[in-house]
Amino acid sequence: MGMRLYRILLRAWPRAAREEYGDEMLDVVGRQWAEVGPALGPVGRARFWLRQYTALVRGRGAATTRGGGQEGMKTLLEGFRHDVRQALRTLLRRPGFSLVAALTLGVGIGASTSIFSAIHAVLLRPLPFGDSERMVVIVEQNRATGELGNGASAQNVFDLSEGAELLQYAAVADPYSYDLQVEGRAENIRAWMVAEGFLESLGVRPVLGRLFTAEDFISGDPVLLLSEASWVERFGADPDIVGSEIVLDGQARVVLGIMPSRLQFPGEVEVWTPRPPQPGDPGSRTAAYMPGVALLTPGASLEQAQAEADRIARSIEEAFPAAATDLSFRLTPVREYLFGDVRTPLWILAGAVGLVLLIASANVAGLLVARGLERAREFAVRDALGASRGRLIRLMGSEAGVLALSGGVLGVALTYGGVAVIRGLAPDLPRIETLGVNGPVLAFALGATTVSALLAGLLPALRFARPATALREGGRGQSSGRSGIRLRNRLVVLEVAGALVLLVGAGLLVQSFANVLDEELGFDPENRFALQVFAYGYEGNERVQFVNTAIENMMAIPGVDSVALTSNVPTSDDGVLAALDIDIPFTLEGRALPTPGQEPRAWTVWVSQGLFEVLGQPVVEGRGFRITDDANAPLVTVVNETFARRHFDGASPIGEVVRTPSGDSTVAWEIIGVVADTRPRGHASAPRVEIYRALTQSGSGNLTFVLRTSVPPAGIAEAARQAIWDANPDQSIWGTAALDDLLSERLAERRFNMTLLSAFALIALFLAAIGIYALVSYSVQMRRTELGIRRALGSPPSDILAMILKEGGLLGATGVVLGIGGALVTTRFMRGMLFDVRPNDPVALLVLSGVVLGVSVVAALVPALRARSIHPAEALRSE
Amino acid sequence: MVPPVTTTDASQPPLTHVVYHILLSLTAAPRHGYGIIKDVEDRTHGRLALEAGTLYGAIKRLREDGWIEEAPAPADADRRRRYYALTEMGRDVLRLESERLAELVEMARNARVLPGSASA
Structure with missing residues (x-):
């Protein structure tokens, strides 16, 4: 271990020196280790290697000949401490500016770290398998369809x-x-x-x-x-x-x-x-x-x-x-199988949050450039006093560093909140239980802090460390800040563009969510409670007795209006309520017989009489099951709209006969009604071909009691369970759920993506607005003289107002044009997350561009109003 | 970066003790790196134990400054180990530094900081 790290650290030496002395050094360290190592305890060993590493790092080209290596190190540290103190002093002199900057970075770092924590917990952690690279999941796939x-x-x-x-x-x-x-x-x-x-x-x-x-x-x-x-x-x-x-x-x-x-x-x-x-x-x-x-x-x-x-x-x-x-096996790598659905959205959120961090950094960079412009004289003086270029870069850099560090601390604090929000929004993300603020997450926060410090600090530092520029700009103000302003213009335009990209992405998700909610469910989930049992092991009439007693007990619960049974509630899944999907081949009487194996199939649901009423599923044609449709009556069936459309092409199926296999022969079922389509897996899933049978005519042990209540279902859940056990204490309950909870869970992933992306988009828009506001304010400040002269020459205040607003609008418009381009390129990756809306939806693009443009103008309004009220004389004085 | 120090430079800053000891250990005969470490350790009764990083950082600079140079290895030596010897300049630097230290010690004696004052 010790030696291996030594080899790695040796890479920090300049290549030439390493090639020249590397082998010798390893030899020497090896001998020293052989000499003292075996006699050392764990602490001694650690100390030995620590000393070797320190010496190695310090020996790297340090002034070892004279002046003293240690002293050199001390000077370096001293200078660093001095820089930080200096930066703190400067920042504290302008608390408002510093607070805004630190908050901006904090939000950016916090948001990106929160998303990283989710990505880490869900996607990056190792899987609990022996060899997940070689492991594949096998499901069957219909080769034809x-x-x-x-x-x-x-x-x-x-x-x-x-x-x-x-x-x-x-x-x-x-x-x-x-x-x-x-x-x-x-x-x-x-x-x-x-x-x-x-x-x-x-x-x-x-x-x-x-x-x-x-x-x-x-x-x-x-x-x-x-x-x-x-x-x-x-x-x-x-x-x-x-x-x-x-x-x-x-x-x-x-x-x-x-x-x-x-x-x-x-x-x-x-x-x-x-x-x-x-x-x-x-x-x-x-x-x-x-x-x-x-x-x-x-x-x-x-x-x-x-x-x-x-x-x-x-x-x-x-x-x-x-x-x-048409049998085929589909082999899917296990990682793909587990995370295929969530991977793209998570990476898109990561991209979004990266953009937010970028915008935040650009904003702070812009603010620092502004500060730099104001401090041009200070820099000129420092330069005249002999401060080196490196010294000035360090000065600006350490200000950005201190800001970023405060932002980082704030960001980590915000991450705790962010993690809680993610947990609340997405309880069904795979492996969400491992989500938390841990070592890798903190390391990421540190990385994000470093990156934002570099982004925010480097640009202004390089810009202002050119001493000649600093001197020139220390002179009269007029043209002075021009190049600084140009730089800030570009930053702000990029911020606006980034914000628009995020807004368009969020807008598409919001539109998709609305579209999904607009889908007809085919039943009413509100105040419906479902309880599933597997009632097997009953003999003779026992099951009917159990079911009847259970229904009686349930009807006696205050707040329960009606009860019915089904083998499959719409939106059930394999979590709380098990979906036992059974598709059965069938033929239609009076039609040509298909080749064996090629028969059409229908998903079959067993229901009790009254189920359609209890569920609120409309019977659109014919009738539902009646109490008289029992084992002694002719066999009857109800089909759904998709069945009718697919197999009868709009004509009425009532009275037609469906045949299903039974042993070696077939059984005939007369179609007596058509019910509305429901969605098997929630709003976004497509209806399928379904056939309903009466439980009284063909039994099933897989039973879900559906209770229609006049009170919130949570209130009767325990009583409903007890109703089962009162009927038969040995009957176990598979699961219970309020139907609107089930639906809501199905929407959780969409809601998660939509909420987070919207939040990021709004943050980005807000930051961009601040950017515009700050830039226009600054430009007004710089142009006080010019504006004063204009006023003196008779320009009405309204002209001045329009001129400044136009400035904000122009920034916004340029950003919007860039942003539209960016959105057209990036939203394509979201295709899989959208519902009934295209990635380049022109409405979303236009509306949101308008919003961004509006915000840009509003952001320029305050400084514009200030500019309008500039008095000619005052303006002239201010120079 | 740092200009080479000439033997006549009166304003030469003091050598670090690491460099001083390395030069000192090379006065008698050329040594390889590990030999220098052992020699310094012996002379200082273990008070100064050089790490490889420190030693070779110094060797690199000393060679660049021309105070030491590579010396032919004895016939029976491990080929991987190189031997280093003092140059004329290195010897001068060591002498000057020693004189400077001696002067300091002398001053300390005169100021009666140390026992055994020299006769005036």
Whole structure:
């Protein structure tokens, strides 16, 4: 360690010296180390190397011959301290200026550090896998339509693992839930039944105990792995739990090991159980809901593995034409799979916040240039007294440095707030729980501070350290500040342009958000509460009895108006409410039969009578289900508008007959009604072809109670759960949610991007306005004489006002032109985040350009009014 | 940057103790870097332990100033190690500096700061 760092530090030496003496030095250090090192304790060793490093750094070209190296160092430090003191004194003399500058930088640094903290937590932290570079996620994709599934079928992935040379382990995880008896009540716990090779692909190591072995998959012995969090919360982190038994679904299972809690893949999980291979079940090939994983064989590229998987998919298709049609596997690198959706928005926010930091720095640079112009005389004097150019650069530089440092401290403080805001806005960002102010985040803040110090300080420093200029500008004021003003003009124009780019980006997101909210949901989410159970294991009439009792209990809750059942509420997801999407092939009576395997398919939802009313989903044609549509009545079905449009082309489907497979034959269902389309995954998702069946005619154990309430649903949540347990204490509850909360969560990501980008855009606009204000004020100040003369020569005040406003407007207009160009280039990257609005939407561009122009003129208004009131005589005096 | 100091420069600033000791250790015979460190350590009874960085920073400057030079290594030496020897100028500088120090010590004695005053 010590020697390696020494080698690295040696690079700080000038190349020639390093080549000349480097080997000798390493030899000498090596011998010294060999001599004393072994006898030293850890502190002694640290001290040894520290001394060597210091000597190395100090020996680098320092005045070692005479005058004393240490003294040289001291002089340097002394000078630095002097500069800082000097800068502080100058800055404190103008507290208003300094405060504005430090605040500006603080906001820029704080905002960018906050966004960095999110990027770090979500994207940059290492993944909890053994080899995330080689790990791929496998889902099935329809080769004909390109439609991506939620997962793959166990059987297909098993065949893939058998046939693939370039994949190791390919295996699926099957989402499952077990009942665990806790205090006499059944609790639902999330589990993954993993096929052999799944955990090996993840490359995860147990905290305690062991993983499944090949034996565990074959023997079928009841075993499980427990998550660390569950181990701590439910079992008090008792290490003896490994080897003992836990009863799940009434069956005792042996705990083999504890899994690290940061492993929440492919989703929330408390328990893992082995999924035994079930070969030879062709029907299982269509159950493609299980995410699969695999490792690329070392040396294999993703493309090669994908090509091989494509070949295997074809051969599966040939072998099982009825069960696999247009099958293909899509291999996605795990990083892409996890973060594909959030990566672009986060980087766009990073770009936005970088722009804010740039604008803030430009603003402070502009302010420092202004200060420099005012201090031209001071500089001239310093120059005359023999201050070197370097000295003047250092003077200006240390002012920027002190400002940036104050801004950095403020920025870190703001970051704590920013992190809280991000947490509040985006609870669903992957790995958001690791978000916080930590070492890397602080390091970033330091970097941002340094960059802003350089940006803000370098330009003015270089500008004013030319002694000749300083002298000249110390003379009479008139043309003096011209070149300084030009520089500031450019800075301000860039600020305005940057602000417009951000505003256009934010405007597009706001427009998208509004467009999304305008989408018809097809039902009314307000005051609707959903509670999902998996009611399996009932015999005969028991389930109906349980359901009826539960509904009675719920109706008795004050504030509950009506209750109905469905197998799938719109907007459900795999988090709180599980979406068990089932699409069933069907044929229409009286139409030509499609080739087997090519039948159209429809998503099927089982509902109770009254569900459409309770949900507020309009029946647009025909009727909904009635209580008389029971097992003894003819089979009936309701379709949605998309179904009617797709398969009946606008004609009425009422009375037509749908046939679905049942064993070897088919069953006929008469269409009795058409209901409004709903959106399966929230506002922004497209409606799909749906068929509804009555629970009374074809049962389902996957039941979601939908409660329509006259009070906020949160108030009845606990009573609703109790209503279930009163009906059957052994019935576990999968999840509950207020429907508008579900919708709101679906919008969280959009809201997050929109809110942050808007905030940044407003900050940028505000900074640009300050920039214009400061610049125009300054220019008025510099031109007092000229303006006074104009007044004396008879220019009316209104002319002066117009002249100054025009100055502000011109700055704004130039910035706007540049900004439009910038926006046209950059907003293209946002395409994926937009909804029903194009990246180069002319309305957004025009409106926001107008806003920016307006703000520019307003920013010039105060100095313009001041200019108007300049009295001729006073103006002449001021020189 | 710093002009080479000539032996006749009366206003020459004092040498740092590191440089003084390096020059001193080269008076008897050429030495390699590690040898200089050991020699200085011996002479000062371990009070001055040079680090490689300090030593070679000094060697670089001393060579540039022409106070020391590379000397042929003995036949049996490790080829990686180079030997350094005093130049004429280096010897003069060391002598001048020593005289200056001696003068100082003399003054201290005369001022009775030190015992054993020299006869006037």
